[in-house]
Every structure is written in C-alpha cells, then in structure tokens.
Amino acid sequence: MATTVKIFDTTLRDGTQGEGISLSVEDKMKIARKLDSLGVHYIEGGWPGSNNKDIEFFNRVEELELKNAKVTAFGSTRRKDTLPENDLNLNRILEVGVPVATIFGKSWDFHVHQAIQTTLEENLAMIYDSVKYLKSNGLEVIYDAEHFFDGYKNNAEYALQTIKKAEEAGADWIVLCDTNGGSMPHEISQIVTVVKQTISTPIGIHAHNDCELGVANSLSAVMAGATQVQGTINGFGERCGNANLVSVIPNLQLKLGYECIGAEQLATLSTVARYVSEIANMHLPVNQPYVGSAAFAHKGGIHVSAILRNSSTYEHITPELVGNKQRVLVSELAGQSNLVFKAQELGLDFDNDNQQTKKLIEQIKDMEHQGYQFEGADATLELLIRDAYGKLEEAFTLESLKIMVVKTADQPVVTEAIVKLKVNGETVYNAAEGNGPVNALDNALRKCLMQYYPSLQNVHLSDYKVRVLDEKDTTAAKVRVLVESTDFSSSWSTVGVSGNVIEASWDALVDSFRYALLGQSCTVVPDEHRERVGLVNH
Template sequence: MSKPISIFDTTLRDGTQGEGISLSADDKLKIARKLDHLGVHYIEGGIPGSNGKDIEFFKRVKELHLQAKITAFGSTRRKDSLAEHDANLHRMVEAGVQAATLVGKSWDFHVHTALQTTLEENLAMIYDSIAYLKRKGLEVVFDAEHFFDGYKNNPEYALSVMRKAEEAGADWLVMCDTNGGTMPHEVYDIVSTLSGAIPGSKLGIHTHNDCELAVANSMSAVRAGATQIQGTINGYGERCGNANLCSIIPNLQLKLGYEVLEADRLKQLTNTARYISEIANVHMPVNQPYVGNAAFAHKGGIHVSAILRDSRTYEHIAPELVGNRQRVLVSELAGQSNILSKAQEMGIDFDPENEDTKQVIAKIKDLEHQGYQFEGADASLELLLRQANGDLKELFIFESFKMLVEKTADRPVVSEAFVKLKIDGVSIYTAAEGNGPVNALDNALRKALITYYPGLKDMHLSDYKVRVLDDKDATASKVRVLIESQDFHNSWNTVGVSSNVIEASWEALVDSIRYALLGQTKREGYEEIPSAGWGLVNH
C-alpha cells in the first residue's frame, strides 16, 4: 500500500506572486473554504503582518473552522540576532495558526551573496528559528530554498542544512526547486539521497515550472520518498508558476495509486479549479489537463464515432472522476456522429436517418466556412439544432435597429440604440444609451423584452471578444464576435459574424438572450428559467 500523500496548497501565498493575480482578504477566505472542501491538508495563507490583507485573513480565517491546517509563512531570523527578538517570527506565532512554513537558505552561493553571512551563521539561523517556533507549539515545515541548486553546487552543505533543521525539530523537510531548472531524473536522485541520509524524516517537494517540469519533478520526488507536495491550484505562481496541483493530485491518485484525496473530494477538482480562476479573475487555459474545458473534448468525426461506442477509445480516464465532463465539438470537421452526440447532450431527439440531420451538418459546415465557430459557442449551436428540429417557438420578431454615436470636443463618446421588435403582434420601439454601441444595443433590447420576460434581469454579459477573420481587407474585413453571458447559475457563449462589427455583435447578443430564455440552466441541473421556445433566427 502506498504511503498517504499530504497536499500543501500555497495558492494564497506563492500563487499570489504570479503576474496579474491580486486577492482581497474576502477572496482569500472564499478560496480557503473551497480548498478545505476539496480536502487539501495544509493551506498556506500568507505572511502575517506583511500587509493588511494577510493580517485580516489570519484574523478571520479562524471563524471558518476549517479542517485543513492553516499555515503562516516566514523566513529564518536575521543574521547575528536572536530568534526571540525577531519580529517576523513573533508575527508567525501571533497569527494563531497551527503550522508555520519557515524558509531558509540551502545554497552556499545564496548564503554568501544574498544573506552576506557565513555558512555557519546560516545554520545557526535555521536551527534557532525552528527551535523557537517549536517551543511555541507550532508544527514547522522547513522549506529549503534552492535546495537542488545548492546540492549540485555543494552537496555536503545542502545536506548539513537539512540535518540542522531536523535537529532543531522540523516536522517536514521540504526541498525547493526555486528557480525551476532541475530535471526529473536529478530530482529523483537527490531526493533519494536525502531520504537515505536522514532516514525516517518526513520529506516534501516544492517545485516551480520554469522548464515546464514542475508536475513531473513533483511526481519524481514522490517516487523517491517525498510524502508532502506543495503547489497551487491551476499552477499559479511567480514567473512561469508553481507545480499545478490540479494535475499532480489525479496523476498520483488515478495513475499511480497513492492515497491523496477521498474519491468524492476528487470529484470536486474541476469545480474548485474553475471557481478559483473566477475569484482570481484569470482565465483557465482551455486545454489544461484534467480540469480544462477541452480536457475531454472531441472534434474529429472518427474520434466522436469511437467514443460513442466506448469513451475509453479516446479518453485516458472517465472525466467524472475529477468532476469534468465529456464534450463533443461541432465544426467544419463534424460528421453525423458529432451532431447526434451534441443533440443527445442537449436533450434533442435527432433521427440519424432523417434528412434534416444531413442538412444541419451541411449548414454548420457552410456557416463555419463563413467564419462562425460553434465549438466556442455552444449556445448558438443549440439554438441552431433546435430550430432545425422544429423545437423553437416564436417569442419575438426583429424588425430593425439604428445606432447613433456622438463625439463632441468636450464630452466622451455617447452611443444610443433604437430597437424595433414585434411581440405577440404588438410593435415595441425602445431607445437606450450605453458606454459603447454593444452596451447600448444590449440595454435597448432588454428594455423592449423585460416586461414580457422579467427573468432577463438576472443575466448579464461577462465577456466580449472580437476577432478579425481576414486582415487583407483592412477595416472592411469580416469579424467574428464571441459573447459570454451568465446568470446566477450558469454561463454560455454565442457567436456572430459579419463585415460590420455592430451586426456581428447584434447576432451574438440576440442569441445570448434567446438562450437565456430557453432555460439552459435546467439542462445543467439547476432550476429552470420560466420560458421556452424561440423565434428569431440570425444565421
């Protein structure tokens, strides 16, 4: 039976050092609660006293009564001083946490260059700091910074650092690949050496992704004897990031048979990764392994035909094990299998022998040739399929819209939209302003519909992207607009294409509203939006 693996999450500390990531105290508390629900064993909350957000976090996190051990981060005492007088160590104790992560130098080059002290004094700094925290009743995780670089430069000294930390009472000896430049075979050999040099010690690994090897290096360390892995959700972190726990956890548990998380907790992995990406306001790579939106997505007709028979033909695990799901993409590469699978997923009854199926495939390929991209706009695709199947009820008819954009010398640009629709035979004419043409159109369209469909007040546009499809025509080029919308329960994507960016935006915008009324949330397992059926077809 493999040893249990302890997961040490440093998203709230090391992860926030990544470019473009800034978390408020409230954000950090939300993420801590989510990580605890996932089942990680340690949550490193930050550096006590370093800033107001971390001070507030350590004060308020106690109210959450989490199962995970909340950990404070800090460095060894200053050179030529006493641990009892070190303000940084005092703040770690005063944070009221169960565990402390103490970082110390293990590379002789850093001792001389960064600390500007002797090798002997560095060992004393490590010993005194750990011993002080142990006397205060804290579990101590010792992070040996630059351990692998230090070992390769001076193996005797790097090992002496770890021996001194163990002598002082450190509970964990963690080897850090701080610069992210170590190879997996080097990690395995060095961890194996340390395991033999200090038998019985509890070893951990902390890797960075500068060579795209943080996950591989972490797994090599586990195979060599490490039982704690430090990393971040989605691999957030300084420079190229930290080891991605969203890949490490399932790799160890599903591929190598280690005890990491309870099976029902592992199913929360995808939800956790996407939740934290939303809080951090950082888009997840669509192709991120295990938890990405495309991790189990299939586009080629041959692939789709095979997975409909048995998903193991093109999937290395069942996506449900990590809380993800299989997706079939529909594009110019689509065949009948793609359409049937997508229709089944959407609850649409498509007869494979029906001529309508062939016509839909032909229409999708033609639209994709024009520039539409349905693999990134499932909502527009569903509307198209339901229309072909005769499932759409006419709710409103588009008649016209007009735009006015005014710019004066002393005022910012003002956009005004005029929209004319017909609902139940009654003509509706509305006007609305916005901070841009699309916003004005959105406001005018909602204004016309909200009386009839009040549920629209709960949805809003969350993202808007424009891509030029062929730049040879310069400003006359055709463009594709992708709009992401969301409500309290769900998000969806729609597409529009035109040589006029306003018309392309209108197409995507109208599809977004039509889809909101369709009741997509019911298909995803939430309560249905009270509505059904469609009228206007843009494509």
Template sequence: METTVKIFDTTLRDGTQGEGVSLSVEDKLKIAQKLDSLGVSYIEGGWPGSNNKDIEFFIRVKELKLSNAKITAFGSTRRKDSLAENDPNLNRILEVGVQAAAIFGKSWDFQVHTAIQTTLEENLNMIYDSVRYLKSKGLEVIYDAEHFFDGYKSNPEYALATIRKAEAAGADWIALCDTNGGSLPHEVSKIVTAVRESVNTPIGIHAHNDCELGVANSIAAVMAGASQVQGTINGYGERCGNANLVSIIPNLQLKLKYHLISSEQLASLSSVARYVSEIANMHMPVNQPYVGSAAFAHKGGIHVSAILRDSSTYEHITPELVGNKQRVLVSELAGQSNLVFKAQELGLDFDTTNSQTKQLIEQIKQMEHQGYQFEGADATLELLMRNAYGKLEEIFSLESFKIMVAKSVNQPVSTEAIVKVKVHGETIYNAAEGNGPVNALDNALRKCLLQYYPGIQDMHLSDYKVRVLDDKDATAGKVRVLIESSDFDSSWSTVGVSENIIEASWHALVDSMRYALLTQTRAAHQPEEHRERIGLVNH
C-alpha cells in the same frame, strides 16, 4: 492500498505573482471555497506580513465553512541577528489566527551570502528559531526550503543541513522548492530520494515551470517519496508560472493510482479550472491538458470514425472523469463521421437519406464556402443542427438596431447602440453605451432580454476575434467574427460572417446568447413549457 498525496494550493499567494493576475479579497474568498470543495488539503491565502488585503482575507475566510482545507499563512524565517519572538512577520502570522503556516528559508549557500548577506551558521539559526517559535504557538508548520535543488547541486551538505534544522525544530512538512524552475525530472528524483534517506519528516515538492517541467518535476518528486504537492490552479505564477495542479492531480490519481481527492471531486476539476480562470479574468487555453475545451476534441474524419466505435482509440482517459467532454469539430476537412457524431451527441436522427440531413449538409457546405468555420464555433453549429431538425425555436427576433459613434476634439470616442427585438410577440426597445460598437450592442441586447431571461447576466463575452477573409478587397472584404463567451461553468464559441463587421458581430453575438439560454435550461432541467420559452423544443 493507495498512497495518499496531500494537495497544497498556493493560487491565492504564489499564483497572484503571475503577470496579469490580480485578485480582490472577494475573489480570493470565492476561489478558496471552490478549492475546498475540490478537496485541497491546504490553501495558502497570502502573506499577512506584506499587505492589508491579505490580512483582510485571513480575517474574513474564518466566516467560510470549509470542510477539507486548512487555511495557511505564508512568511519567511526571522530576520538575521534577531529573535523570532520579536519578528513582525512571524507575529503577524500568529495574529491572523490560522491553523498552519508555510515559512521559507534559504537552502543555497549562494543565496545566504548574496541575498540575505549573513553567515551559513546564522541562516541555520534563523530556520531553527522560526520553526520552533511557530510550533510553540501550536501551528502546523510547513518549511519551504527555497532554492533547495540549486542549493543541493552547489553544496549538498549545507542544503541537507538546512532541512535537518527545520526537522529538529519540529517542522511538520519540509517542502523542497525548485524556485528558479531550472531542474530536470531525473535531478529532482535523485535529490528527493537522497533527502528521504536523510530526514524522517514528510516531504513536499514546490516546482516552478521555467523549463515547462513543473508538472513533470512534481510527479518525479512524488514517485521518489514526496507526499505533498504544491502548485496553483491553471499553473498561474511568477515568470512562467507554478506547477499546474490541474494536470498534476489527474496524472497522479488516474495514471499512477495515488489518492489525492475523491472521484466525485475529480469530476469537478474542469469546472474548477474554468471558474478560477473566470474569477482571475485570465483566458484559459483551449488546449490545456485534461480540462481545456480542445483536450478531447477531434477533427480528422478517420479519427472520428474510430472514436464512434471506441473512444479509447484516440483518447487517453474518459473525459468525464475530470468533468470534461468529448467534442467533434466540423469543418471542410472533416468527413461525414463528424456530423454523425455531433448529431448523436445532440440526440438528433442523422439519417443521410432523409431530406433534413441532406439540406443540413448542403447548408453547411454553402456556409463554409461563404467563409463560416465551425471547428472553432461549436455553439453556432449546434444551434444550426437543432434548427435543421426542428428542435430549436427563435427566442427573439431582430427588428432593427442602430449604432451611433461620436468623436469630438479632445474627447474620447463615445458609442451608443439602440436595439429593437421581438420577444414572445412583444416588441422590446432599449439603448446602451459601450466601449465600442460590439460592446454597446451586447449591453443593449442584454437589457432587452434580461426581464425575460435573468440568467443572461451570468454569461459574458471573453474573447473577440476578427479575420478578413479576402485580403485583396481590403476594407471592403468579407470578415469572419468569432466570439468566445463564458460563464462560471463553461465556455462556448460562435461565428458570424458578412461584408459588414457589425453585422458579422451581431450574428455571432445573437448565437452566443441563444446558446447560453439553451444550456442554462438544460442544466436546470426545467419543465417543458419553460424549455419552449427559451428555444429548446422537443417535437
């Protein structure tokens, strides 16, 4: 029988303490809905005693029809030398009407003396009174034993005394926190084992990633007996972040056979990770384990030859188990096997003896010689290959574009782009302003296409890189522009090369929009006539 481990997600609270992460109430509501669909057991929504935004979230989240998660409010134990019944933070938790509360208290004698400046005995009273009070009001209480591992190393008797007080007061869970993120897996395992022998209350683990061991420490804790894991999506959090649930979940479920979520929910993991990164406006690393776009990407020709025979030769799991997919990168370092694999993936008849294939190989070689690089631009490569085999028609064609940049004294630079394109034989003309030439072109092209392809509004440019290919030519040198684009489900990259940075950007921008429309139609399983309209044509 599988052992069940509960997921406690604190992306909306601890995750927002990470540098650059800021979520509106609307953002938090969207993420909460996504976390619930993933199968998370607890969603920590914030600290209602700290700000009005969190209070609004707790009010509005009641409108969501959640099927898996308990909305949880965060707070601290009562203040020293006071009554829990009179504590404003504890009462604010009760006022927002949540099912569960996570409150933290001190486990480290050093923190008791230095941070809250009270006696060890009063700290024990603070823990007991706070847990007892919330339990008396019918809440499920998760007691977060802050700095527990550091406290245990310093004074194990007192650290254990703090969690025994929480247990005596009726805590439903005791979460052991590696708050400074400095513990090692063997220490976590040893200490969790000792705790399991000292208390009967179910144990949770709350790890931080300051030694890049948040995931490893969480797994070590579960193997030692913890049955709740706290963390954040993509590891967002203060300093170096929290333990990354996106890695913890598949490691525990696929590698160690614990049960956390259903297989269907696990298959949505990649899309959830990308969705949260989009909402948080945080760039998602391509090499993020399990869910990154490069997590199952192969470049070396020998590797690709092997995975064509059996993917387990160079992949530790089947990518689809976590909602990801296998990718093969095509570059001048790769062998013919890479193109064979890519063609098979796209359903193309890649026969090295036919003229289409020979022309395609020659075209790729010529473009690479000019400065194109396809290993980081899989969308451009797919469009190129589909076009070579007659599987792609141009959805629009450029007639002209003009960019005007103006700068006046004491005035910011203004940029306007005018784009004229032909769509289905009709000439469309639009102008738009932007923060710069590429942004203005992007906005103007969208305005031209939106009336025909409304789905284009769901994608946006998430990254823009420029590289000068020949330094000796200085500002006259050829440049390569790489554009990464995203929607709520996926991301893709396109490339353009030219001596003119605007032209290179235009090529990458056009490919990005063409690919977005192609993938949207594939996902929607539209009729043949609609597929032809956006450029995916079957002959």
C-alpha cells in the same frame, strides 16, 4: 491500500506571477471554488504581507464555504535580526485567519550570503523562530525550502541543516523546492531519498518547469517518498511556469496507483482546466496532455479505422476518466456525449438516430467550426437544445439596435445604445448610456425588458471576456465573447462569436437574458411603477 498524495494548488499565488496573468479578487474566488470542487487539499490564496488584493481575498474566502480544501497564506521567514512577534509579514498571516501558513526560507548558502545578506547561523534562527511562532499560534505550518536542490548540490550539509531546523520547530510539512527549475529527475529522486532518511516530517515537492521537467520531477519526488505535490492548474507561473497539476494528478492516480482525488472529481479535470484558462484569459493549448481538445483527437487513415473498432489502439486512457472526449476529425463526433447528458438532464428524448437530433448535432458542429465553444457556456448549449426540441418560448426578439460613440478633444468618450425589441406582441425601445458599448447595450436591453420581466432586476453581468480566435487576421479577426451572469442564487455562462465584437457581445448578452427568463411568463409592470423606476419609454 494506495498511498495518498496531498495536492497543494498555488495557482492563485505562484500562478499569478506568470506573464500576462492578472486575477481580480472575484477571479480568485471563482477559481478557489472550482479547485475545491476538484478536491485539492490546499489552496494557496496569496501573500497577505505583500498586497491588499490578497488580504481582501482572505477576508472574503469564508463566503465560499469550501468543503475539501484548506486555505493557506504564503509568506517568508522573519526578517534578519527581528523578533518573529515584531515581523509584519508573519503577523499578517495570523491576521487573515487562515488555518494553514506556508512560509519559505533559504536553503542555499549562496542565497543566504547574496540575497538576504546575513550569516548562515542567523538564517537557521530565522527558519526556527518563524515556524515556532506560527505553530505557537495554532497554525498548521508548511515550510517551503526555497532553492533546496541547488543548495543541496552546492552545500549538502547546510541544506540539510535548514530543514532540520524547520522540523525541530514543529513544521507539519517540509517542501523541497526546485525554484530555478534546473534539476533533472534522477537528481530529484536521489536527493529526496536522502532527505527521507534524514527527517521524519512529511515531505513535499515544489518544482518549476524551466527544463520542461516540472511534472517529471514531481513524479520522481513522489516515487522517492514525497507525499505532497505543489503546482498550478495548466502550469501557470513565473518564467516557464510551475509543475502542471492537470498532468501531475492523472499521472499519479491513473499511471502510478497513488490516490489524490476522487474518481468523480478526476472526471471534472478537463472542465476545471478550461474554466481556469478562461478566467485567466489564457489560451489552453489544444495539445495539452489529458485535457486539451486534441489530446484524444484522431485524423484520417489507419488511426481512425482502428480507434473506431477499439479506442485503446491509439489512446492511452479512456478520455472520460479526465472529463475529455474522443474526437474523429475526418468525421466529427465531438459533442454528442455532452448533448445526450444535457438532454437527459432536461428530460428530453435524445435519440441519435432521429432527424431532429442529427440536425442539432450538425448545427453544433457547424457552430464549433465557426469558433463557438460550449465547455464554458452551458447556458447557450441548453438554449440550443431546448430550441431544437421545441421547448423554448422566445421571450423577446430584436428589431434593431444602434450604438453611438462620441469623443471630442476635451471630453471623455460617451457611449449610447438604442435597442428596439418585440416583446409580448408590442414594440418597445429604449436608450441608455454606459461605460463602453457592451455596458450601454446591457443597460438598454435591461430597460426594455424589465417592463415585462421585473425579476431581471436581480440579474447582472458578473464577468465579460473576449478571445481573439485567429491572431493573424489582426483587427479583422473573429472573436469569441464569454459572458457570465448571476441572479445572486446561481450563475450561468453564455457565448457569442462574430467578426464584430459588438455582435458577439450582443449574442452572448441576449442568451444570458433568455436563459434567465426560462419558464417565466410575461408580467407587465403597472404604469405607475414603471414611472417610479424610470422604465417609461422616452
């Protein structure tokens, strides 16, 4: 039976320390839901002792009703010369009501003297007291031995004393941290082997990527006896980042025979990596192993000829195992498997050989070439498929739109949008102000349509992201706009691409409303109700 390795995801805490990454509470909730669906065992939500945003996340996380993951709160050992019951940081962990606490303490004597400026004996007491206090309050405790490998190389005897203290206090896990990311795989392996012989508590590894060895060091630790790996999705994190779980998980599971998550969950890995990247508004490198769009891409000559006969000639795994797909760049095949699956979901007869299907595939390939990406915009893809098969009834069409932005020296900016549509054979138009042009467009479009489709009052935009597709074109660059919408019972995403951010935003907004209206018939709101809710044209 395969050894199980527990996956500890710290994207929401350590990952947010990466340059350019800032997640709202809503962002963290979305990512937590996605991580749970992936099957990770622990989700580190943040440090409640450091900021109110993390406290709000912990107060709301129960709404998600997670099925696989335990939520853990992060913090430090008690302050020097302070009783644990009087320590604000430890008590904040208790207050947020998580089942698991992850606390870090000093393993490196240099840090004890220089960083927290106390004695080696007091540091040992800080570790023991903190773990004991949290355990006495019923929590599972993961002890992160910060700078353990540097500490061991400088003073092995003292580094081992620190983790023995955590074990004596009842820690459920002891995680060895390569905090500066400077250790080599052979050093990790040797030191973990010693630790395994010294303590009986299960061991974890927390590696950073400063030498681009975060994944390699994590694998080395597991092969030496660690059974928990800490890391982040896409390797987000401070400086050069953390160990990339998107590479760690398939390497452990597909290459080394360990068990981390289910096979069905592993098949969502690419989707999760891209989703988190979009939410964080960070570019996912096309050559990222396993999940990048180029990870299984082939271009020209002998390679293409060989992989078309047998893909294992130039692919180390079957891409679908991690939710990715093979791409042949000289004869683009990407997207067909996704289209077949989606069409079957919709009950459509999707035949690769008929002209209708070929035309749709060519259309999607052309749109991808323009910059469209449908991984995170399933609603737009569904609309395209329905339209190609004559299964889409247009709820409305655009006649014109105008946007006016007025800014004076002593007044804030005012934005107004005027939208003119054809709905149910009638021309309807409305004007609305908003906090910026996209919000104004959203408000005007909503005012036009709610006269005919009152159910849209429950639909609202929950997220809006803009990605520049070619930075070298600076302000003239083409952009991709991703819009996420919800009606309180479900959510969906749509995409628009244009050299004009307003046009791209409009396309994504329109698709959002079109998707919301699938299967709905036009119902004209009575005039008296229209007056009451302010929907009469002015």
